[in-house]
Amino acid sequence: MESRSSAPSPHLLFVTSPMQGHINPVRHLAARVAAADNARVTISTAISGHRRMFPSLASPDEEAVDAAGLLHVPFSDGYDEGFDRSVHDARSYAERARAAGRETLSAVVARLAGRGRPVTRVVYTFLVGWAPEVARAHGVPAALLWIQPAAVFAVYYHCFHGHGHAFASCANDPARRDAVVRLPGMPPLSSARSVHRGGHLAGAAGVLVNTFDALEPEALRAVPGLELVAVGPVVPDNDIGASASSTDLSLCDDDASGYMEWLDAQTARSVVYVSFGTVFTASKRQELETLQGLKATGRPYLGVLRKVGGEEGGALDGDSGGGDGRQGMVVEWCDQARVLSHPAVGCFVTHCGWNSTLESIASGVPVVAVPQWTDQPTVAWIMEERAGVGVRVEVDGEGVAGRGEIQRCVETVMGDGDAALEIRARAATWMERAKEAVTDGGVLERNLRSFVSGL
Template sequence: MADTANLQHSRSNGHDHHPHFLVVAYGIQSHVNPAQDLARRLASIDASVVCTLSVHVAAHRRMFPSLASPDEETTDGVISYVPFSDGYDDRTEPIPTEDESARSRGASFRSLSSVISRLAARGRPVTCIVCTMALPAVLDVARKHGVPLAVFWNQPATVLAAYYHYYHGYKDLIASNAFDPACEVTLPGLQPLRMQCLPSFLVEKTSIGLSKMVIDDFQELFEFIDREKPMVLVNTFNELEATTLVAMQPYLKEVLFIGHFARSSARARIHIFQKDKKSYMEWLDAQQERSVIYISFGSVLTYSKQQLQEIAQGLEESDRPYLWVVRKDGRDEEVESFLANNTDHRNGMVIEWCDQLDVLSHSSIGCFVTHCGWNSTVESLAFGVPMVTVPNWSDQPTIAYLVEEKWRVGTRVYRDDQGIIVGTQLAKEIDFIMGDNEVASKIRQRANDFKQKIHEEATRGEKSEMSLQIFAKTMIGLGKGSQSNLRAYKN
């Protein structure tokens, strides 16, 4: 990474005359990676475009642990990185509680406002803000500074549609049936969805804590979308959700799909967690083709001792080699004790973190036991790896529905009444997806078909790149300060 002084000598000079996109992302792995990818793609559209990615301080420090000053601005030669404070700079848990939310919003607003002022003082005024969802403070900042704003929806279009219709006439219907997981609701443009397949925050049995905070934040976001009509960029592929994207056009006229998957971009990929030093790639090299179970539940979910025991039992019952990611952060004493006393993994390897793209692209991987985060799902599809889905919260139940029922490239394990993945059920679904039965063979074939489709779409890139260029050119025009252009765009 170059130091701050070198930022003035980056790709082009005279930044005050150049379009400058400030991409603000929630500081968790699932938001940072697609936001970074979006910023780098915007920067590649034209040599005059400047892009800066901003996440909260705690995440920035983990992204760049070697900086002399941990909160300084830095660059990778293509885009810049500058942190903002959400009021909890030393936090290890990135998601604020309900009580912390108001304080965090105020701190984020003040800090991001300061970031915009500093960038302007350095000759790089921000001409457009792009924010990942669930960042209400960014809406305040855009209004205060009069900067055009776009929304980056880094979840599937199906989830966007579910939230949109929830806030536009379907809230009471969903709320009245939330206690019946098998009850179906038909939303405009979507196939019937069972309650257990909707985003978890929409069907929570209680309206307290994180669920209430998310519902309130998203309501504000959709009110902003209704009022200001910003461009909404959806991180999906036409091959995956073409019907849903078309169905959303009457409601969100400026919705664009910009899905992108390029293996070469992995070199610049940000890792908030340090990769395990164990030689897991060499271990994979020694395994037979399509024989290994890869299991990872992303960057937020942590394990209880009971859950670890159940998963370990399921993996042992399956009697297949496995690579299991159990992050170091969030482990309590019971979990540490369990892992310390169970170091003899007869069939597999337990690691703290890995380069998931390297793992999923390895020929030895036979299936992916996944929490169904959107990044993980798209990556699995892009490498043709069938999935055993174990969704937990947020958009994950909807993504699991897409994987199992719409795309038919995987199977699902349902948690018990305590939210636990039962080992015997996990083993059953792994054995099914890895087996020689006809249904599993068809699942593997469809997964490989999606691999080819995503590769072709990403290689050609006509539609998604055209969408991105339309967005960039529109926002560059707005960023020139023409009030007439701004009014014309919003009207």
């Protein structure tokens, strides 16, 4: 038992925005920290996200403990019902969220200290860039958890540290679409294939990155003066706690038995799985072209897609709830990690969100990359050019990949040609490398222990 005179046990407070793509990696990493280091861990997100994870609470701001035993203590960002563009002013969102968040998160830190659980470090994601201010006010160090690739962090860093002119030149001159941007410590980057605009990079003395060294060795060392510590791949791990779906923000009551039974009836590596993420989905035209391309392949597919056409009877309606002999099945939501690990899945048509990408790598599933915005073009470049585990679609003038292009890319990955065989072999190799990173005593565990022991 800890004596009164001894130093308090490490207590990490993970702070994140109320977005599923941010909460999920935070939860998985927090569970790993608690399991590997026996450290105290608390997770705090805005009430709007907290209430969706724990809908049965008597009060939306009530504390909760999830199935993995992790304490969740919410803060208020001033939008407890969630941000609604039809009601709220987007221009005032950041200022209001910052002011409310600083005040209420400070109260969380003080409340935990009053219970004999003083926070010894704050770990935050980039959309709550004000969290370090709260940490400093309480005399606590802070570390950034970067939930995008290390390459994206390096791009942002160099954009604001002496290389902004190169990015501006490429972004503002359509004739230079194939121009190459050269950054210190990074391979040449094509503006058309990997560099993207936008984003916010908050400063931090320490940066934890959801990646692993074998995947991004150059990028992890491409930022002078900052130590980027690889702590990934942070993906669902049923061995250390509850599955990812236990506190997902999907608010979906779909019965998994339907699509899992459908997958069980398919042959090994025959199914094309399609999902374009949970935040900003692909356009209706892109989804329609994707569906038609999948049908043209003649291969079975499982799609997490909107009903194109709505009440008038869209292109997806005839395939919804499949499993009765039809080629495809379309659902509103699924447990993605569970689907990707199913032996019937042979290809993932993806928007290249980083969480989805790491899940595909960990499952050894090749990808057809259909990136939409922000970090996704860079992720697509990593998957196609660096890892060699998939192909990226070519788009038309409206940024849409046509049905013929979707069909071509799926066949490139799933066919019998040399390119497909090589892609599948590389996917299997990267799956093993990802497993090596997260194995007991592996790089991830060593990095986490070093991080926690330094508190």
